[in-house]
Amino acid sequence: MRKGWCLMFRLWLLGALMCFLAPAFAGAQEVIGSAYAPDELAKVKEWEKTWVGKKIDKTNIDQVAAFIPESYVGLIKAPEKWGAPPEGFFFNVVAYQPVPETKGFSEATKKYASTVKKNPDGTISNYAEIAGRPFPTPKDGFEAAYNFEFNNHGDTCKYRRYSPSINPTAKNDRLADQEYTEYFFIHRTEKEPLPALADNPKGMHRAYFLNMLKPPEFLNTRMFNIRYIDPKKEDDAYLWYSQFRRIRRMSTAQRTDSIDGSDIIYDDEYLWDGQLIRNNYTLKGKKDLLCSRHTDMKATTRVAGQALSNGLTLERCNTIAIDVVNKDPNYIYSKRIWYLDPETAIILWTEIFDANGKFWKCFMNNTCPVPTKTGQLKPFIVATQFAEFQRTHAGLSDQEYFYKPEVTIDVRSDIFTVGNLQNTY
Numbered sequence: 001m002r003k004g005w006c007l008m009f010r011l012w013l014l015g016a017l018m019c020f021l022a023p024a025f026a027g028a029q030e031v032i033g034s035a036y037a038p039d040e041l042a043k044v045k046e047w048e049k050t051w052v053g054k055k056i057d058k059t060n061i062d063q064v065a066a067f068i069p070e071s072y073v074g075l076i077k078a079p080e081k082w083g084a085p086p087e088g089f090f091f092n093v094v095a096y097q098p099v100p101e102t103k104g105f106s107e108a109t110k111k112y113a114s115t116v117k118k119n120p121d122g123t124i125s126n127y128a129e130i131a132g133r134p135f136p137t138p139k140d141g142f143e144a145a146y147n148f149e150f151n152n153h154g155d156t157c158k159y160r161r162y163s164p165s166i167n168p169t170a171k172n173d174r175l176a177d178q179e180y181t182e183y184f185f186i187h188r189t190e191k192e193p194l195p196a197l198a199d200n201p202k203g204m205h206r207a208y209f210l211n212m213l214k215p216p217e218f219l220n221t222r223m224f225n226i227r228y229i230d231p232k233k234e235d236d237a238y239l240w241y242s243q244f245r246r247i248r249r250m251s252t253a254q255r256t257d258s259i260d261g262s263d264i265i266y267d268d269e270y271l272w273d274g275q276l277i278r279n280n281y282t283l284k285g286k287k288d289l290l291c292s293r294h295t296d297m298k299a300t301t302r303v304a305g306q307a308l309s310n311g312l313t314l315e316r317c318n319t320i321a322i323d324v325v326n327k328d329p330n331y332i333y334s335k336r337i338w339y340l341d342p343e344t345a346i347i348l349w350t351e352i353f354d355a356n357g358k359f360w361k362c363f364m365n366n367t368c369p370v371p372t373k374t375g376q377l378k379p380f381i382v383a384t385q386f387a388e389f390q391r392t393h394a395g396l397s398d399q400e401y402f403y404k405p406e407v408t409i410d411v412r413s414d415i416f417t418v419g420n421l422q423n424t425y
Contacts, residue, residue, distance in 0.1 A: 029100035029377060032109055032133050033342045035318045036096075044316050048095050056314075057090040064093070067290040067316060069349055071362045071389055075308065081392065083168030083305035091290075091312040099293055099343045099369060101133075102154070102376040104189040108132030112195070123277065128203075128229045131187045131195035133345065141281030141322045147345040148338075149276050152206075154378045154407035155190040157182050162401035164304075165262045166394040171305030176262075177214035183207050183411045186229060190374055190408045197413065203229040207416040217243060223250070224416045231277045240421050247421060256332045263361070263388040263395060265332065270381070271347040271363050272324070272336070284321040287339055290314035291348040292366040297383050297400040307387055307394035312366065317341060319348055331355070341367070344379035354390070361388050372408035380405055 036044060056064055058077050065073045075081075079088040101109075109132030116134045117125040122142045124134060134150055135143040158181045164173035185204045186196040205227045212218040223239040237250040255266040255274065267274045292312055300309040319339035326333065334357045339349040344367065352361040363386040369377035382405065384397040399405050414420070 029103055030106040031098045031100045031343050032106060033136055034098070035342050040318065041096075044096055047316070048093075051093045052095050054093050055090050056093060057088050064290065067288060069289070069351060069362050071351070071359065071387065072308075072364070075387055081168065082307035082387070082394065083166065083171050084308075085303055085306060085310070087310070089308050090310055091314050093290065094294065094313045094315045096315045096317065097294060099341070099367075099379050100377065101344070102190060102372065102374075102378055104194075104374075104376070105132055105152075108189040108195060109136060123231070128186045128196060128205075131189045138283070138320070141283040141324075144283060144320050144322055144340055144345075145276055145279070145281045145324075145338075148272070148340060148347060150187050151345050152184045152187045152189060153182055153380070154372050155184050155188045156409050156411040157380075157405055157407045158409055158411070159399040159405035160402040162396070162398040164396055166305060166307055166396065168305055168307045168392055168394060173304045174262075175214050176212070176218075179211045179213065181209045181411060181415075183413055183416070185413065190372065190376075202226075203233075204416075205229045209415055222421060224421065226416055227275075231275045238418055238421060247418060263391070263393045264386070268363070271338070271350045271365060271384070278327055280325045280327060282323040282325075284323055284337075286318050287321040288316060288318045289339055289349060291317040291319065291339075291341070292364060292383075293317060293341070293344075293348070293368070295366040295368050295382060297366065297398050302396070308385060309383075309396065317343075317348065333360070341379075346379060346381060358390070360390055361386055370405050370407055373406070374408050376408075378407050380407060 051064065058079060061068070061073055061076045076089045082089070112130035112132050113134055113136055115126065115130060119125050124146065131152070132150065134146050138144040138147055158179070160177070160179045163176040163178060165176065166173055184206045185200050188194050188196060207224060207226045209224045210222060212221040220242040221240060223237060225235055225237040227235050234252040239248050239250055241248060257265060292314055294315065295313050300311040302309045320342055322338040322340060324336040324338055332355060333352050334355050335353045337351040338347045341348050346365060346367055348365055348367070350363045351359065354360040363384060365381050366383035366385065367379060368382045370380045370382065372378050382399050387394045
């Protein structure tokens, strides 16, 4: 009995030490910007005395409704409509933790933020020559949007995402499985060359390569997309259809098409994946929300047809609220509202309205600092969950389902070519 108690005590002590050492490791990195001023944080800590450790479900969601988008409050209160398991939907409240950036990203911010040059229209004239966070204290919506765009995802990354399109009414999933590799040519902070490739004659900003494994009819279908430095230059995207063994160039007009019959469009990647100048940005102020900033997706649960993963850990974060309106009057969305993390410049929540101004979709990014191959911790999107409220559909992209995202890895910069797409097969 005593031996068993000693073992339990040692395990508890080891866990306590790990909790102590983990922040110490992250503490070697710096937080850029802060979600809370000292007096605001004191109030948050007082609130946490009541709520940290609490399980939130339909029985008590109204008590924290001020910190959740209204649409998701309704989703949690009516779980049977959204394919919930017998216990309904629930998440757990955890304490706010500052999220540091990598050492390279922080150093680039210190080096380049004071050198930013702006054109009369608010665009950055030395855009391709700098890296890090261009506006550590953004003064308007456009500056905050630039902070979002300068997030380089660790210079390179690779992850495989489990992405069911969810029909809660029928309680079924249509599975998608994709492997995604990304490379940044500019805004680099982690691995040489810094801050940009010297040999970049086409003026590329970033590129990704996507390999589709499911659904079965898309097995080995692949595509790549190139974003250019020139904001007026449209992306180049090519798709290999494995069924027909043909390569097809994708039109820029297809960016607002539904992806494979799902409820998302190409512009929804990262909750915005178009050239920045296509939108107008209006800073609306701050919005204190419960956000997923330290979520381990392996600790969550979900069954087929379930619109929201159970067991998410949400913490308070005083987000930056931005109204985002596309300059094209015929664009599919009349408005997005971004809720931007001031410490990571990741969009944590976004609410989307259709062309008639009617509320349509709400997305939530689940984020967590993940280890990079250079021994740092990089804030990263480990999953995205969304609900489509007009047709009662939902979706999930889980980047930790198969393996943890690989960040700051070796990726060849020449794989984003039609020739490579052809040679792959």
